[in-house]
Amino acid sequence: AQTVTQSQPEMSVQEAETVTLSCTYDTSESDYYLFWYKQPPSRQMILVIRQEAYKQQNATENRFSVNFQKAAKSFSLKISDSQLGDAAMYFCAYRSAPYNNNDMRFGAGTRLTVKP
Amino acid sequence: NAGVTQTPKFRILKIGQSMTLQCTQDMNHNYMYWYRQDPGMGLKLIYYSVGAGITDKGEVPNGYNVSRSTTEDFPLRLELAAPSQTSVYFCASSRRAQNTEAFFGQGTRLTVV
Numbered sequence: 001a002q003t004v005t006q007s008q009p010e011m012s013v014q015e016a017e018t019v020t021l022s023c024t025y026d027t028s029e030s031d032y033y034l035f036w037y038k039q040p041p042s043r044q045m046i047l048v049i050r051q052e053a054y055k056q057q058n059a060t061e062n063r064f065s066v067n068f069q070k071a072a073k074s075f076s077l078k079i080s081d082s083q084l085g086d087a088a089m090y091f092c093a094y095r096s097a098p099y100n101n102n103d104m105r106f107g108a109g110t111r112l113t114v115k116p
Numbered sequence: 117n118a119g120v121t122q123t124p125k126f127r128i129l130k131i132g133q134s135m136t137l138q139c140t141q142d143m144n145h146n147y148m149y150w151y152r153q154d155p156g157m158g159l160k161l162i163y164y165s166v167g168a169g170i171t172d173k174g175e176v177p178n179g180y181n182v183s184r185s186t187t188e189d190f191p192l193r194l195e196l197a198a199p200s201q202t203s204v205y206f207c208a209s210s211r212r213a214q215n216t217e218a219f220f221g222q223g224t225r226l227t228v229v
Contacts, residue, residue, distance in 0.1 A: 006158070033215055043204070045220035052215060091158055093218075103174065104149065104210075104218055108158035 002027045004094050006107035013082045014115050020067075021077045021110045023092030031097040034068070034075045039089040039109070048090070051075065079112075087114045118142050122207050122221035129197040129228045137192040137224050139207030147210045148190040149218060150174075150182065152203040159206060165190055166212070197228045 003026045013019035025034070036048040051059045051068050058066050063083075067076045079086055092107040123138045141148065146167050151159040151174075161174030165184040179201060181193040190209075194201060204225050208218040 004158075009156075035217055037217075043223045045206070045208075045218075047217040050215065050217060103161060103164050103172075104208075105161060105175070106151070106159040109156075111156075 002029070002032075002094050002096065002105050004092050004105050004107035006092055006110050008110045009108070010111045010113070012113045012115060013079070013086075015082055015084060017082055018078060018080045019082055019112065021079075021090050021092075021112070023075045023077070023107055025073050025075065025092075025094050027073065027094065029096060033095040034066075035093040035095065035104075036064070036066070036075075036077045037091045037093060037106075038086075039091065040087075045091075049077065082114050084114050084116060087112055120207055120209055120219050120221040122205075122224050124224060125222065126225050127227070129194075129226065131197060131199065131228060133197050134193070134195050135197070137194070137205055137207070137226075139190045139192065139221060140188050141190075141207075141209040141219070142188065143209060143211075143219065144187060145209035145219075146187070146212045147218075148184065149208040149210075150180070150190070150192045151206045151208065152176065152201075153206060153223075154203050162192065162205075194226075199228050202226060202228045 032053045034051045038046045049061045063080045089109045095104045120141045149164040150162040160176045163182040165171045204223045207221045210218040
């Protein structure tokens with residue numbers, strides 16, 4: 001089964017600075033999608049960004065970008081110009097292809113603190 | 117548009133009691149999932165369903181049962197509750213397409229005492 005590992009339980013960043021959250025995954029599949037979700041104290045899960053495994057180009061959404069290294073099975077999230085509202089738990093997620101169950105697995109999460 | 121609705125939001129159970137966590141979605145999604153999130157931890161997949169009448173075990177299915185009689189509803193049944201089942205439970209749904217994200221309910225905080 002696929003596993004997702006987030007090795008940083010907690011991270012801290014100064015407001016307006018840049019921070020990178022790490023994620024690695026283990027899979028034998030070649031076709032999959034990767035996601036980063038944000039969970040603020042409200043518990044609501046919010047999609048931040050997604051990446052197709054077959055695309056070499058790294059996804060970008062405004063201040064959020066990823067560094068996708070398929071061979072290394074690494075999928076890090078970079079947050080630029082950090083804002084107080086970015087403080088939350090961040091989860092990396094892996095989704096298999098529909099012909100491989102299509103289930104979605106999550107990492108243990110990284111708690112991000114933003115200091116004013 | 118309600119999205120994914122979970123009930124109840126909070127519940128306290130005594131050891132050995134049973135209960136059903138309700139989940140319904142109004143987005144006509146084929147896929148539905150149940151996760152549990154222990155304090156400070158990530159989400160563990162309990163069960164998932166790819167359509168009405170089809171369910172599959174996830175990472176931590178023991179102690180739980182599910183059914184999927186309609187596209188909209190995916191209830192999670194806890195039989196003989198144990199303290200180890202104290203957690204926050206999330207229901208989620210998604211379209212079949214792999215590139216689509218999952219939409220989550222607000223969660224149910226369950227305490228077994």
